[in-house]
Amino acid sequence: MIKVFKIALFFALMLCTTVQLYAQTTIAIKNGEKWFGGAVNDAHLMPFADGYSLNMYGDTRGNQAAPLLVSTKGRFIWSEEPFKFTFQKNSLVISDVKGALVIDSAGKNLREAFKNAAKRFFPSKNKLPDTFLFSKPQYNTWIELVYNQNQKDILNYAHAIIDNGFPPGVIMIDDNWADYYGRFDFRADRFSNATAMVDTLHSLGFKVMLWVSPFVSPDTEVFRELLDKKLLLFDNGGDTTKTWAKADKPAIISWWNGYSSVMDFTNPEAITWFRGRLDHMVNTYHLDGFKFDAGDADFYPATALSYKKATPNEHSRLWAELGLFYPLNEYRAMWKMGGQPLVQRLRDKKHNWEDLQKLIPHLTTAGLLGYQFTCPDMIGGGEYGSFIGKDKLDEQLVVRSAQCSALMPMMQFSVAPWRVLSKPSLAAVKKAVEIRAKYTPYIMQLVKASAASGEPIARSMEYEFPNQGFANAQGQFMLGSKYLVAPMVATGNTKTVFLPKGTWQNDLGKKVKGPAKIEIEVAADRLPVFELLKN
Structure with missing residues (x-):
């Protein structure tokens, strides 16, 4: 019994590896493996191709981002801190790691990679925004x-x-x-x-x-109040040894509306x-x-100074x-x-x-x-x-x-x-x-x-139908597990739709057997939707 337990523990450790702060970690990309994640605003470049690189430290591409990569072979990479990742030929290179790196291989597809990562690191709180x-x-x-x-x-x-x-x-x-x-x-x-x-x-x-x-216009009544209370982010003045306690000059941030100070939310006050x-x-x-x-x-x-280092x-x-x-x-x-x-x-x-x-x-x-x-x-x-x-x-x-x-x-x-x-x-x-x-x-x-x-409401085709060749499908998506939505996103009125296995019924009442690649005519007021009747 003890021997069986040790073998099980060994394989569990093989499936989930925590890598400490190494300068660089190189991961071999499996045959046919596709990777997604990092920054949402680069998603049209996914699955990632050779040569793509992003350092997420201080760069979230102006949209949502997370220290997470997920693959069609069920693997995911996570760190509590931002890191740099680069795709080089048949390798994924992780560098500039600021925290422990988790490499998990327990899943078999993209959906399992996401669910395994979410369960461990960002489980849904079972709470809703205003519906x-x-x-x-x-x-x-x-x-x-x-x-x-x-x-x-x-x-x-x-x-x-x-x-x-x-x-x-x-x-x-x-x-x-x-x-x-x-x-x-x-x-x-x-x-x-x-x-x-x-x-x-x-x-x-x-x-x-x-x-x-979070911005505050400088040289205003509110600015002076917040500066006096030290509720703003501060400038170190080029002195890397300066502490927040001795800081007295606010950081002035350049953004799309000019120059402003910014709130320091590491400070509870x-x-x-x-x-x-x-x-x-x-x-x-x-x-x-x-x-x-x-x-x-x-x-x-x-280089800015805050109440708590961040x-x-x-x-x-x-x-x-x-x-x-x-x-x-x-x-x-x-x-x-x-x-x-x-x-x-x-x-x-x-x-x-x-x-x-x-x-x-x-x-x-x-x-x-x-x-x-x-x-x-x-x-x-x-x-x-x-x-x-x-x-x-x-x-x-x-x-x-x-x-x-x-x-x-x-x-x-x-x-x-x-x-x-x-x-x-x-x-x-x-x-x-x-x-x-x-x-x-x-x-x-x-x-x-x-x-x-925690599962997505709008899902990629690869997420809902893994390993059926949909990793590069960007012109259609699944609304839950029931409806395939294929809007026109280009000029004209002809659309190519890729249907997974199963029996589908389109918005015009016609049934289609998948898998299939079909060409459809899309009238100016039509939104093509295919309902999955039977897997």
């Missing part, structure tokens, strides 16, 4: 108003949503609602009565979120202060939640923890918070077909990193720079973007479809919303199940 984010569309004021957020136009936007036949949902008031960053009150020159505005939005059936960031301001906004203006923007690891200099990635993770106090939340940058009831939106995409084609691989890869409560970017694109100078948007792109989002865990509008589309195109977008409503009960079942199991 209104899933059950109804979301509407962000960004593309319509950009930096001119104001009471009149926000109310006009909300009324237009309803007047044009769209259902009310979550409305997100974006950046530049305050006098400056760090001040938590609506600016009086644009909001005559913000509380009344929010109350009106509630009466129309909306819940209201507000954009916030900073968390208390910031939560106090958020709660003030909720209590005073009747807000329902917050869009937590920025917080990217690369906004925290490695990597740039850890600073990013601490920003994420604030969202746990507000069920109606959204994040765009994230580090090592898999399994938590936090909503993850893909980073801003441009108004072009190339970026539309990234939505599926990016969203499904977020699920592989433990971020199951995912939202694609704004329909038609959320990168406002790509809208500048465009007299006319690509109507087909907006329609196909809406269809691509319709059966993802969430769908979010920003550019007003009724403003930029012709009547036929607008009707097609509204039909996509109606399609979502039809599948919403199933989506809500998946959301609740995902909170318990």
Whole structure:
């Protein structure tokens, strides 16, 4: 009996190896093995090809990331700290490791690799974000108003949503609602009565979120208060021996809106202060939640001094923890918070077909990193720079973007479809919303199940149908285990769909036997969906 136990222990250790802080670890890639993970914003480059390299220390590619790699052969690599990984011919090279490295070979496929990693390192907390984010569309004021957020136009936007036949949902008031960053009150020159505005939005059936960031505008009243209390990140002035206790100069961070100081959430008093301001906004203006923007690891200099020593990635993770106090939340940058009831939106995409084609691989890869409560970017694109100078948007792109989002865990509008589309195109977008409503009960079942199991809601084909040749499939995804969703993500009206083994029925009622590669015609208002009737 003792001998049998020793043999079992030996094989268990062989399947899961913890490597200590070696300068470099080289892992031989198995025949046919494909790898995913690291940074969501590079998911269109996955499975990784020879030559790909990323050092995750201070670089999460402007979106969700995690110190996790998973393979189609059931292996996963995890560390509590960021590391660098490089694919060189038939090897995966791990270097610049800051913590113990776990290499696990217990699984047989991509799904088992994910589940084994999640169970050990980021088990789902069986808690949900506000389910209104899933059950109804979301509407962000960004593309319509950009930096001119104001009471009149926000109310006009909300009324237009309803007047044009769209259902009310979550409305997100974006950046530049305050006098400056760090001040938590609506600016009086644009909001005559913000509380009344929010109350009106509630009466129309909306819940209201507000954009916030960890930045504080320098040389302001709030900045001076936080500096005096040492609740900001500090600059070491080039002196690597300087301690936080002796620091007196705040770190000034360059970001997309200029230069600001940034909160130091390693300090419990900073968390208390910031939560106090958020709660003030909720209590005073009747807000329902917050869009937590920025917080990217690369906004925290490695040389900065904080109350407690932390990597740039850890600073990013601490920003994420604030969202746990507000069920109606959204994040765009994230580090090592898999399994938590936090909503993850893909980073801003441009108004072009190339970026539309990234939505599926990016969203499904977020699920592989433990971020199951995912939202694609704004329909038609959320990168406002790509809208500048465009007299006319690509109507087909907006329609196909809406269809691509319709059966993802969430769908979010920003550019007003009724403003930029012709009547036929607008009707097609509204039909996509109606399609979502039809599948919403199933989506809500998946959301609740995902909170318990941690499994993705939107899944890659390889995840749901391992070892059937789907590792490179980026134009379709599974909604749970029942529906294959194959939206048009390119110009034209012809789509190639790859069906796994089983009997499938498409959205037009036709049955198809898989495995099969089929060419289908996709009308302007059609979202192809295939229901798995029998494995």
